[in-house]
Amino acid sequence: MGGKHKEWMTLMSVFGTVGLHMCSSIFIGVGIGYYLDHKVFDDKTSPWLTLIFLAFGIVAGFKNLYQLSKRKDL
Template identity: 40%
Template sequence: MAEDKRQLFRSLGFLSSVGISMVAATFIGLAMGYYLDKWLGTHPWMTLIFLGFGIVSGFRNIYILTERELKRQQKENQKDSEGKE
């Protein structure tokens, strides 16, 4: 039972980090583009370009986090299967 709760909290932590990562990257890209537009007078082009960069960066972060989690789960499964033999 304790292992199930531990796995649940790991999953919740992973999902929250994925969501935060996507939102933060998108917001940072949007903010950078907005302030560059104000500074350079290029409204709305820098906002759109950097919003796109932020979205791409967010998906890249999700990919990296997912790969890391899958590797961790594989190692955990290998340890479990070795311990049962």
């Protein structure tokens, strides 16, 4: 394996997984919010924590995209 081939493999494994990482960030955010709403606070805060953590999840997904677009080493 040459150096270029290895670099290509790393790039592919990082950037090939961007989409799934973004959508799992959103699901994790919604999951945390749903758990806090319905299990911890007993529906008293519903639906606000779900929405807030949905926003956090979306921002986390996009932050990951932004960081990947800013990488200098790859």
